[in-house]
Amino acid sequence: MTAVAEAPADAGATRAPTERERLERTWADPPGLWGWLTTVDHKRIAARYVVTAFVFFALGGIDALVMRTQLAVPEGRVVDPDRYAQLFTVHGTNMMFLFAVPVMLAVGLYMVPLMVGARNVAFPRLNALGYWAYLAGGTLLWASLLLNTGPDQGWFSYVPLALSEYSPGKRVDVWAQMITFTEISGLISAVEIVVTVLKCRAPGMTLARMPIFVWAMFVTAMMVLPSLAVIATASQMLAMDRLVDTHFFDVDRGGDAILWQHLFWWFGHPEVYIVFLPGTGFVSAVLPAFTRRQVFGYPAVVMATIATGFLGFGVWVHHMFVSGVLHQAGSFFTAASVLITIPTAVQIFCWIATIWTGRPRFGVPFLFVLGFFATFIVGGLTGVMLASIPLDQQVHDSYFVVAHLHYVLLGGGVFPLFAAVYYWFPKWTGRMLGERLGKAHFWLWFVGVQLTFFPMHLLGLAGMPRRVYTYLDGLGWNGLNATATVGAWVLALSVAAFAFNVVHALRRGARADADPWGADTLEWATPSPPPPYNFERPPVVQGRAALWSRTPDAPVVVGLSTERREILVTTAYDAEPDHRHRDPDPSIWPFVTALSVSVFFVALMFTPWAVVSGSALLLPPLLAWGWPKRERAT
Amino acid sequence: MSVARRARGLAAAPLLLAGCSLNRFQSALDPAGTQASRIERLWWLAPALAAPAYPLTMAALAVATGRRGRAPALPRVEPSPAAERRATRWVAAATGATVVVLFVFLAADLFTGRALLALGRGGDRPLHVRVTGVQWWWRVEYRDPAPGRSMTTANELRIPVGRPVVLELETEDVIHSFWVPALHGKRDHVPGRHNTLTLRADRPGVYRGQCAEYCGLQHAKMGIDVVAMPPRAFDAWYAGQLADAAPPADSLRAEGMRAFLSGPCAACHAVRGTPASAQSGPDLTHVASRRSLAAGTLPNTRGHLAGWIVDPQSLKPGTYMPPNDLPAPALRALLAYVEGLR
Numbered sequence: 016m017t018a019v020a021e022a023p024a025d026a027g028a029t030r031a032p033t034e035r036e037r038l039e040r041t042w043a044d045p046p047g048l049w050g051w052l053t054t055v056d057h058k059r060i061a062a063r064y065v066v067t068a069f070v071f072f073a074l075g076g077i078d079a080l081v082m083r084t085q086l087a088v089p090e091g092r093v094v095d096p097d098r099y100a101q102l103f104t105v106h107g108t109n110m111m112f113l114f115a116v117p118v119m120l121a122v123g124l125y126m127v128p129l130m131v132g133a134r135n136v137a138f139p140r141l142n143a144l145g146y147w148a149y150l151a152g153g154t155l156l157w158a159s160l161l162l163n164t165g166p167d168q169g170w171f172s173y174v175p176l177a178l179s180e181y182s183p184g185k186r187v188d189v190w191a192q193m194i195t196f197t198e199i200s201g202l203i204s205a206v207e208i209v210v211t212v213l214k215c216r217a218p219g220m221t222l223a224r225m226p227i228f229v230w231a232m233f234v235t236a237m238m239v240l241p242s243l244a245v246i247a248t249a250s251q252m253l254a255m256d257r258l259v260d261t262h263f264f265d266v267d268r269g270g271d272a273i274l275w276q277h278l279f280w281w282f283g284h285p286e287v288y289i290v291f292l293p294g295t296g297f298v299s300a301v302l303p304a305f306t307r308r309q310v311f312g313y314p315a316v317v318m319a320t321i322a323t324g325f326l327g328f329g330v331w332v333h334h335m336f337v338s339g340v341l342h343q344a345g346s347f348f349t350a351a352s353v354l355i356t357i358p359t360a361v362q363i364f365c366w367i368a369t370i371w372t373g374r375p376r377f378g379v380p381f382l383f384v385l386g387f388f389a390t391f392i393v394g395g396l397t398g399v400m401l402a403s404i405p406l407d408q409q410v411h412d413s414y415f416v417v418a419h420l421h422y423v424l425l426g427g428g429v430f431p432l433f434a435a436v437y438y439w440f441p442k443w444t445g446r447m448l449g450e451r452l453g454k455a456h457f458w459l460w461f462v463g464v465q466l467t468f469f470p471m472h473l474l475g476l477a478g479m480p481r482r483v484y485t486y487l488d489g490l491g492w493n494g495l496n497a498t499a500t501v502g503a504w505v506l507a508l509s510v511a512a513f514a515f516n517v518v519h520a521l522r523r524g525a526r527a528d529a530d531p532w533g534a535d536t537l538e539w540a541t542p543s544p545p546p547p548y549n550f551e552r553p554p555v556v557q558g559r560a561a562l563w564s565r566t567p568d569a570p571v572v573v574g575l576s577t578e579r580r581e582i583l584v585t586t587a588y589d590a591e592p593d594h595r596h597r598d599p600d601p602s603i604w605p606f607v608t609a610l611s612v613s614v615f616f617v618a619l620m621f622t623p624w625a626v627v628s629g630s631a632l633l634l635p636p637l638l639a640w641g642w643p644k645r646e647r648a649t
Numbered sequence: 650m651s652v653a654r655r656a657r658g659l660a661a662a663p664l665l666l667a668g669c670s671l672n673r674f675q676s677a678l679d680p681a682g683t684q685a686s687r688i689e690r691l692w693w694l695a696p697a698l699a700a701p702a703y704p705l706t707m708a709a710l711a712v713a714t715g716r717r718g719r720a721p722a723l724p725r726v727e728p729s730p731a732a733e734r735r736a737t738r739w740v741a742a743a744t745g746a747t748v749v750v751l752f753v754f755l756a757a758d759l760f761t762g763r764a765l766l767a768l769g770r771g772g773d774r775p776l777h778v779r780v781t782g783v784q785w786w787w788r789v790e791y792r793d794p795a796p797g798r799s800m801t802t803a804n805e806l807r808i809p810v811g812r813p814v815v816l817e818l819e820t821e822d823v824i825h826s827f828w829v830p831a832l833h834g835k836r837d838h839v840p841g842r843h844n845t846l847t848l849r850a851d852r853p854g855v856y857r858g859q860c861a862e863y864c865g866l867q868h869a870k871m872g873i874d875v876v877a878m879p880p881r882a883f884d885a886w887y888a889g890q891l892a893d894a895a896p897p898a899d900s901l902r903a904e905g906m907r908a909f910l911s912g913p914c915a916a917c918h919a920v921r922g923t924p925a926s927a928q929s930g931p932d933l934t935h936v937a938s939r940r941s942l943a944a945g946t947l948p949n950t951r952g953h954l955a956g957w958i959v960d961p962q963s964l965k966p967g968t969y970m971p972p973n974d975l976p977a978p979a980l981r982a983l984l985a986y987v988e989g990l991r
Binding site: 097181311368402403407482485 | 675677678685687691692695699702703706707712713714716725727732733736737739740743744748754755758759761762784818822826828830833834835836837840844845857859860861862863865866869870967
């Protein structure tokens with residue numbers, strides 16, 4: 016196959032086009048802006064997601080930097096309390112809903128089809144709609160912050176603070192509608208990934224041969240479906256309480272303030288695993304290339320991933336230990352929260368065994384994996400402490416929790432994400448990221464994380480609550496806060512090094528060939544960056560490490576049309592070829608639908624009549640999207 | 650490498666904290682109450698269990714990483730079946746150890762939880778105090794079943810040492826959370842629920858607390874002082890607080906009282922023994938006897954009092970206390986009056 020891929024493609028005017036030229040023509044996007052708006056190529060859409068998510072990451076980081084500067088000294092006067100409330104609300108909301116979850120799913124949307132040997136993601140037009148909805152939601156949130164109408168009730172929107180009585184104006188509605196936008200996008204991404212994994216795997220890639228990263232994304236997507244559906248519903252209930260006086264959460268009129276907390280955390284805790292499981296997937300994807308062996312204990316790691324997916328839904332009440340709702344019953348949630356440590360511990364031990372029995376190479380991705388261990392494990396240990404009701408009563412809603420959650424999410428999510436970016440950047444762009452800048456980025460990031468967040472453990476124990484815009488002098492918190500602020504600036508420097516590295520690599524980075532790391536999974540079997548059709552001849556998989564186990568005479572998939580977009584659908588369990596499926600062409604309707612949805616949702620912040628006008632607005636693009644098209648005769 | 654340094658840092662950090670000069674009166678690790686001490690004991694168990702786990706894992710990682718040095722990149726490793734079996738045994742052993750440690754912790758946690766509940770029951774006749782969270786201050790009502798023995802104050806909770814205190818946590822608006830780390834963990838004030846928190850101070854002192862659930866703009870400045878007093882001192886204080894405000898002692902204070910009653914003050918604040926009986930702001934009957942102003946935010950001095958009355962928005966932006974543009978003589982009289990409310 017690589018031989019075919021390397022064949023010169025001189026286009027003779029007289030001879031019939033080669034197979035590859037026909038594929039190029041069939042799968043190419045229209046040129047220019049039109050192609051940009053209509054593309055349904057999973058790689059272009061996922062790349063957009065990744066870039067947008069990193070822009071939001073940078074914005075949320077600037078936001079955090081302002082907060083840390085405000086807190087550098089007691090009674091700081093950088094921002095006023097109202098602005099600070101918007102900043103911490105937007106920081107949390109942005110980092111969870113606009114960065115962490117979308118960026119993980121986006122890397123999944125890019126890599127999963129390549130790693131399972133598919134030509135495109137399942138339901139590519141839906142995928143396009145997902146991105147536009149996400150962009151609209153993110154724009155809404157940040158525009159509102161710039162206009163000084165940013166949400167200010169906290170990313171968790173506890174009622175009654177978030178109800179009209181205590182939060183008049185449109186700030187909370189911005190939050191609720193942003194949630195709706197991003198959850199539409201998240202649910203779409205999850206459906207894409209689930210169906211791609213189950214129905215689009217290359218022949219021979221049985222479930223037991225699936226790369227661990229694909230397993231991780233699959234379990235993540237399965238977690239996204241119920242949890243994001245719940246938060247999307249809950250945020251609409253909140254919006255309805257505010258807009259049309261339903262009383263779901265209004266205590267004075269028969270509602271329940273604790274109901275919101277159950278709904279929010281029923282989503283909110285699985286959310287942590289939605290960020291962490293892809294992180295584990297990145298670790299499992301990077302390690303083979305950097306230790307020269309497959310991940311040790313494949314069945315154990317996969318079972319641990321699945322177990323985490325189930326247990327993740329049984330721990331939400333540990334966010335509510337001090338609400339006074341449960342006494343003895345709380346023990347169940349303590350036990351569940353402690354038990355979820357076990358599958359994670361199994362994975363960590365398996366990775367260490369992988370390194371132990373392999374031949375480690377100190378590339379930048381591997382450094383970030385080591386940073387993941389050193390940072391995430393601290394967060395895991397403090398997580399066990401938070402599972403205990405007595406201990407939680409002390410440190411709940413204190414800076415200890417801020418420390419814990421950043422150790423978990425930066426350690427378990429962002430360290431592996433950076434590893435993944437350094438690892439897959441050559442595949443995405445055809446260029447290598449700089450090694451020296453990468454190491455500077457890593458060390459600044461590692462030191463910055465410890466310097467910023469370790470002191471926060473101590474601050475929490477010393478009685479400093481979260482979400483305070485300032486603190487009094489003389490409480491003994493000054494030195495620790497100043498240290499954390501210095502750390503935040505180190506982190507800013509680190510992200511700047513990363514951004515510079517990316518820009519520099521795009522312009523003059525070393526060229527990458529198809530497989531610069533000598534890795535084991537299918538994405539490395541196609542050129543970097545991959546052509547729109549991913550694989551000229553979709554591969555057939557012969558073993559767990561698809562490339563390392565491939566024999567020279569390995570079969571490939573033949574018989575798919577080159578004149579129209581066609582993909583191979585395989586069976587869910589054994590990946591036996593099942594049928595050929597007509598993959599949709601580029602379309603403008605996902606974009607137009609997203610525009611209609613945006614107008615609809617924004618109008619819904621102001622009037623319930625938007626349901627009527629919005630539905631009318633949505634109908635035409637949906638009809639046009641679904642209108643049956645006669646197949647052109649070829 | 651740095652990993653080992655970090656490991657030592659983690660193990661040493663709590664020790665460092667215990668010995669260092671952090672504030673003594675708002676810390677969970679300097680307990681002065683039965684419940685907080687009990688939690689603190691569990692608190693030390695957690696790092697004791699975690700302390701070996703972290704360096705051991707990091708050490709394993711360091712050895713694993715350094716084991717073969719920078720071996721040539723390309724050849725793939727096919728570990729021998731014997732090596733894989735050895736690794737399997739290590740992974741299984743480490744997992745088993747993790748499970749054992751977790752169950753020890755779980756058991757300690759359950760015992761501590763039950764002990765805390767038990768502490769809340771038995772013992773002496775408890776003192777009942779209703780603490781109501783209001784944006785952004787605390788109403789404190791001592792509820793004695795004997796007639797004429799109940800009274801209201803604000804932002805300061807005085808309790809007798811050694812006697813259990815049952816706090817009835819209510820809210821007038823949004824969710825707040827009562828947290829005085831030196832005495833106990835926190836508990837939320839939730840609309841429509843009646844949460845209680847039982848605590849007992851074991852030594853006299855001042856223990857500061859702060860609202861721990863985000864409750865709006867001035868969440869950061871919603872503090873409370875808990876003053877634990879020897880029982881007899883407490884009884885004397887209680888008798889003083891039960892009394893109405895003394896009538897103004899001189900003409901300046903009398904003028905101040907007139908300013909208080911005819912101006913905006915009386916629209917929100919009560920002073921027992923005068924016609925002022927509004928409840929939307931803190932009760933000021935004995936405000937001069939309190940340690941701080943503006944909910945644990947400002948020391949109770951004349952200068953801060955004047956600043957707070959004239960321009961509360963610059964001290965606590967967003968507070969519901971409006972600015973008061975008083976002429977200097979009226980302000981002086983008002984200050985004299987309020988300072989007389991001992």
